[in-house]
Amino acid sequence: MSDIAIKVENLSKAYQLGQIGTGTISRDLERWYANLRGKEDPFLRIGESNDRSTKGTSNVIWSLKDINFEIEQGDAVGIIGRNGAGKSTLLKILSKVTGPTNGKISGKGRIASLLEVGTGFHPELSGKENIFLNGAILGMRKKEIQRKLEEIVDFAGMERYLDTPVKRYSSGMYVRLAFAVAAHLESEILIVDEVLAVGDAEFQKKCLGKMNQVSKGEGRTVLFVSHNMGSISQLCQSTLILNNGTLEYKGSTRKAIEKYLESIATVSSFNREKQTDGTHITKIILADDFNNQKNTFVFDENINIITQVDYGVQIQELFFSIIVRDTNENALFTSHYNLESQNTTLKLTIPKNNLLPGKYFIEPVMHVPNVEFVDRIDFFLSFYIEDTGGEHSKYNNSNLGFINSPGIWL
Secondary structure, eight states, rough: OOEEEEEEEEEEEEEEESSSSSSSSSHHHHHHHHHHHHHHOOGGGEEEEEOTSSOOOOOOEEEEEEEEEEEETEEEEEEEOOTSOOOOOOOHHTTTSSOSSSEEEOOOEEEEEOOSSTTTOOOTHHHHHHHHHHHHTTOOOOHHEOOOOEEHHHHHGGGGGGSSGGGGHHHHHHHHHHHHHHSOOSSSSSEEEEGGGGSSSHHHHHHHHHHHIIITTOOHHHHHHHOOOOHHHHHEEEEEETTTTTEEEEEEEEHHHHHHHHHHHOOOEEOOOSSSSSSSEEEEEEEEOOOOSSSETTTTOOOOEEEEEEOSSSOTTTEEEEEEEETTTTTTEEEEEEEEOOOEEEEEOOOOBBBBBBBEEEEEEEEEEETTEEEEOOOOOOOEEEOOOOOOGTTTTOOOOSSSOOOOOO
């Protein structure tokens, strides 16, 4: 049986909105006396989950509530969830930046964490001095750090600036050095928040490779928070989903990504009453191959655009077209359908593995070519394609275009 690197039991973290204190001296004394006896804070029993989309009635917010999980040594574990789900709070508690309100964490091994740009750096010290400072914080001896120094500097690729105070570094330079230090110094557990998004595409690819090596090659434990499903899929065997401070799922990364995408997908549709005259588009829905309405799809999933048309009058040479546009309103492609047959239900399928991950708009148009627009819906519907670890995910933040294909390799 593998050793447990991290064990989390009934972990909770509460924050009080507004001013600190209960509001009365007697209640503050009651809280102090409970703490003195090792009892739970009596005023934290009442609180609300951290749902930022709704107005609350309590000034106590549970950023995390009753979290339980175990991570075995050598595992690479992803943590995903919407903004405000509690991901960064969990990492801060695991890194001992802040303490939990309730519950406990046990495990073994030194922890190196990269939670935000410049974590653990002193702005007045040079890059080289900060490498030694970070090593000392991790409990390493000077000789251990010196042995790794050349490797760290080479990985960061910024030898020229090594003797410059880090307060003069750009955010990208900060991340380069901070990640190089965290990944190369001899800690048993590496915790990385989504700060890697600050780095360029080449460096992100390098970091993912290093984290793979650290986990699979060196048997160290990696915890990785990211909104990039491709990076999570590449690196992590298992993944946690946090939702409003609670642990919603822990299991295989593929299943976790599927569940997460289902939770953020919203039904995307357009409906309007039939008109008394004229020919109109009355309904449009986006759906998968199982007729589930949604607007978030994975890269290897067909996108079906189903349209209903009401023919009030007969129009010669009438066509229905769907224009797919990017977020800058550039037309990527258009598909046309001749309405001579007066079909009332039309279905267009955008094949899987065709559009690269990103956000897209569809513009449905009913028209007589080069003569008139009969009906038109401008940018009413949008859909997302999520990255789940295809070949293109190795090039995070690179401009690879939108269409995944053209060309035949000989």
